[in-house]
Structure formats: C-alpha cells, structure tokens
Amino acid sequence: MAAQTKPVLYGYYRSSCSWRVRIAFALKGIEYEQKPINLIKDGGQQLTDQFKAINPMQQVPAVSIDGITLSQSLAIIQYIEETRPEPRLLPADPMQRAHVRIICDIIASGIQPLQNLYVLQKIGEDKVQWAQHFINRGFQALEPVLKETAGKYCVGDEISMADICLVPQVYNADRFKVDMTQYPTIRRLNQTLVEIEAFKASHPSRQPDTPDDLRL
Amino acid sequence: MAAQTKPVLYGYYRSSCSWRVRIAFALKGIEYEQKPINLIKDGGQQLTDQFKAINPMQQVPAVSIDGITLSQSLAIIQYIEETRPEPRLLPADPMQRAHVRIICDIIASGIQPLQNLYVLQKIGEDKVQWAQHFINRGFQALEPVLKETAGKYCVGDEISMADICLVPQVYNADRFKVDMTQYPTIRRLNQTLVEIEAFKASHPSRQPDTPDDLRL
Known part of the structure; x- marks a missing residue:
C-alpha cells in the first residue's frame, strides 16, 4: 500500500507508548511527521478539545495514516504491520x-x-x-x-x-x-x-x- | 488444526478476562474443559506456586491448548483466531x-x-x-x-x-x-x-x- 502523504504521529518524547510506535516506524523504514503533544505543559495538551477529537482517550500516541486516525499503540502497530508487512514484527508461526x-x-x-x-x-x-x-x-x-x-x-x-x-x-x-x-x-x-x-x-x-x- | 485433546481454561466465573475467553470458545463452537481458580478462597488460589508455574502473572485466564499454555486473554483469543479461523472474530479489512x-x-x-x-x-x-x-x-x-x-x-x-x-x-x-x-x-x-x-x-x-x- 503506497501512502499518499506521510503518516502523522501525535506523541510525546517521554511517553513509552509513543516510543513503541516510533520504534515500529523506524524498524519498517517508514518516514513520518511528528506533532508533539506536551503532556505536562498548559496542564496537559492532551486534555484540549482539539486533541480529544483526535483521541477521545486523551492520551498519546495517535496516528493519522491512510486517511484515518488511529489510537492505542498496539492497534496502531498491528495496522502498520498488516498494511506494510516488511520487515515483519510478528513471527509466521x-x-x-x-x-x-x-x-x-x-x-x-x-x-x-x-x-x-x-x-x-x-x-x-x-x-x-x-x-x-x-x-x-x-x-x-x-x-x-x-x-x-x-x-x-x-x-x-x-x-x-x-x-x-x-x-x-x-x-x-x-x-x-x-x-x-x-x-x-x-x-x-x-x-x-x-x-x-x-x-x-x-x-x-x-x-x-x-x-x-x-x-x- | 485438529486438537488432540480439549483445551483447558483456568478461569474464574466472575473474572471479566476469563469471560472474554469463554465467549471466544463459545462463538467458535470449541469444546473446552474448565479448571476453576478461586481468586478469593484460601487467600487466592492464583497465588499458589502450582498456579504460578501455569501463569507467572498469577492471574486468570490461562489456557492449555495444542501442547502449550498461554496467558493474557487477548493473546489467547488471537491464537485461537489464527488456528481456528471460523467464524472469524476479526474483520478482513x-x-x-x-x-x-x-x-x-x-x-x-x-x-x-x-x-x-x-x-x-x-x-x-x-x-x-x-x-x-x-x-x-x-x-x-x-x-x-x-x-x-x-x-x-x-x-x-x-x-x-x-x-x-x-x-x-x-x-x-x-x-x-x-x-x-x-x-x-x-x-x-x-x-x-x-x-x-x-x-x-x-x-x-x-x-x-x-x-x-x-x-x-
């Protein structure tokens, strides 16, 4: 599947779940854009109405990819795995x-x-x-x-x-x-x-x- | 894949994660045996050394199936889905x-x-x-x-x-x-x-x- 535009990762440098998604992108060699959401500043930018529309759980990460926005790091990584299978992140057996x-x-x-x-x-x-x-x-x-x-x-x-x-x-x-x-x-x-x-x-x-x- | 023996579910009637696995077995029409682990009685039967050997997280559910023992309800259900695909529990798209x-x-x-x-x-x-x-x-x-x-x-x-x-x-x-x-x-x-x-x-x-x- 060829992406028309680069995926966008809404994340935070120190969030372990954001890091999971960054590792998956890196292992698969997928270029992506980062939109940092500061979980501390301004009382937490994840709590704004703007971000709540992106992820109702008001947590990072979220990823916009292939015209949809996904949340939950493992769901995101499995979507990437199923649409960009190489190199695989799940064994065959x-x-x-x-x-x-x-x-x-x-x-x-x-x-x-x-x-x-x-x-x-x-x-x-x-x-x-x-x-x-x-x-x-x-x-x-x-x-x-x-x-x-x-x-x-x-x-x-x-x-x-x-x-x-x-x-x-x-x-x-x-x-x-x-x-x-x-x-x-x-x-x-x-x-x-x-x-x-x-x-x-x-x-x-x-x-x-x-x-x-x-x-x- | 034909199972030689029935899968065994170590669960607890009121555990929501055990119930997830029971629903998956029921939807797929897979017969299984139940070995109840009482989470309250005797200070919690999941905390015994015997059960710790089955699941080091000392939680239910665990399932013995196809010669291995699996823990974590979603991992169990996805294994069942991948080895017994009908009826499917994940959409094709x-x-x-x-x-x-x-x-x-x-x-x-x-x-x-x-x-x-x-x-x-x-x-x-x-x-x-x-x-x-x-x-x-x-x-x-x-x-x-x-x-x-x-x-x-x-x-x-x-x-x-x-x-x-x-x-x-x-x-x-x-x-x-x-x-x-x-x-x-x-x-x-x-x-x-x-x-x-x-x-x-x-x-x-x-x-x-x-x-x-x-x-x-």
Whole structure:
C-alpha cells in the first residue's frame, strides 16, 4: 500500500507508548511527521478539545495514516504491520506469535497502564512506590516468560512487537529506579536492543520535543 | 488444526478476562474443559506456586491448548483466531481490524487493568470510587468511538473481539454501579449482545464455579 502523504504521529518524547510506535516506524523504514503533544505543559495538551477529537482517550500516541486516525499503540502497530508487512514484527508461526503477544500484553495491559501519568497523578505522593510496585510485579512475571522464549531477542532471534514493548518499559523502570539486577534476562535483552539503530533513533532523548537538557 | 485433546481454561466465573475467553470458545463452537481458580478462597488460589508455574502473572485466564499454555486473554483469543479461523472474530479489512483492536485495547489496557481485583485490593477502602472513576473515564472515550464504528455490533454488523471485550466490561460497570445512562451506544450494543447464545452460555452466572446464590 503506497501512502499518499506521510503518516502523522501525535506523541510525546517521554511517553513509552509513543516510543513503541516510533520504534515500529523506524524498524519498517517508514518516514513520518511528528506533532508533539506536551503532556505536562498548559496542564496537559492532551486534555484540549482539539486533541480529544483526535483521541477521545486523551492520551498519546495517535496516528493519522491512510486517511484515518488511529489510537492505542498496539492497534496502531498491528495496522502498520498488516498494511506494510516488511520487515515483519510478528513471527509466521502461530505459537511464536502467541508468545510475542503474551509479552506485549503483560507490558501493555499488566504494567504500563498502572504506572502511566494519569494514574500516578491520581495516586499523588506515593506515586514512585506505586509505580515501582507494579513494574516489579510485572517484571517478576516477565522474567521467567522471557527466559523460556528469548533467543537474541524477546522471542527467538527475530525482532518483534515484544521487543518494541520491552525497551520503553525498561526505560520507565529506570526512571522509577527499579532495581534491574533482579531481572537478568530483561536486562540482557534491553542492552542488546538499545544498540540497534531503530531503537536509538526513536529514543526519548532524540525527539523534536525533547528538552535541551535531556537531549543526547 | 485438529486438537488432540480439549483445551483447558483456568478461569474464574466472575473474572471479566476469563469471560472474554469463554465467549471466544463459545462463538467458535470449541469444546473446552474448565479448571476453576478461586481468586478469593484460601487467600487466592492464583497465588499458589502450582498456579504460578501455569501463569507467572498469577492471574486468570490461562489456557492449555495444542501442547502449550498461554496467558493474557487477548493473546489467547488471537491464537485461537489464527488456528481456528471460523467464524472469524476479526474483520478482513485492515481498517476495520484496527477499529476492533482500538476498542479492545481501550478496554484491555485502558479500563480493565485499573479496576481488577489486584489493584482494588491495593487501593483499599476507596476501591468502589476508584473503579467507577476509571470505568467512567474509559467509557467516556469508548462511547464516541463506538458511535462511529458500530452497526448492529461494535464494528459494523459482524461480531468481533471488540464485542467480546465490551460485554464483560459492562458487567463490571454494573457491579460497580456505574450510571450507564450516560453511554447509550455502549448500553444498546450490550443489550443486543447479551441475548446471543454464546454470550449467555459463557455468562458468570452459569459457570461450574458459580456460587449457588448467583446462579441463573
């Protein structure tokens, strides 16, 4: 499918779900435009009526592509995968695909939602402890799963959506000072992945809206 | 693919994520065995070492199928969809599939994780208010999305994974006494769906582990 115009990503440099989509675009070599939505400034630009019309969940990311606007990072990535299949982000074998999706869902349903900005704002002063608790709980489940499925990457030796979910979640864990020595497999995979160009180029420290003092 | 033995569902009658899997099996006419895991009794049977070996997230559902054990309801359902494609639970068109997945992910990442048992136990006495807050927030986003995508069902006139996610989430909303009059589209879709045999047979009130006083 040839896109008439470049896809537009509404994202935020430090949002782990926005980063997932940036990695997918980078791995597939798809050029896209970025429209930064600052989740902190002006009380949160995602809360404006203008952005609510783009994504009623008032969250980033959202992507305009092929004449429609999509939200929810994994739905976006799977749409990209189905319309721009090369290089693939899901293995061909159904059982391997299931392993990829289990890892994605442990992160995307089991960890990230419990430590995102909106929830932490509601938790208030205990937010660091809360975030650490839920990241640790998720990583304690993820570590034995990855020990079974991993090769060079999360599932075998092929980069997949699981890797796309893992790296931004480890970045969040670092922000919340989670002790990663408990998770040798997660740590080893992350160290390998962050050296790959698509993960580097899409890193929060290198986006158009990255503040100067965080820029690498 | 012909299954040698019946799939086994480790679930709990009232778990909305277990119900999702039960609906998928019912829609596809797949016979399965149930091994109930009581999330309340004995301090939570999902926390035993025995169950931790089945699902390290210590959550239901998990499914043993085709010689492997899978966790995470949407990963399970997509594996079933890819290995037992009829009747399909995802539309053929990529944009329609994206709409289905957005609805699934709003529920599975944006609502359900914030009101599941584990989180509410951590919240403590404010748990009803907390659950109502996050269900309302999610439904306020879901209502305009469904207004655009719905036909007879969540996306057009074909039952999909979106419907499988919607009905158990509305059941949870009812448990937490969310005012559903604010969400006419969600309510209308739910009313249609709960009349369908696959949704009825899989309902929490009709499972092997349903307590007698809740049985219909």
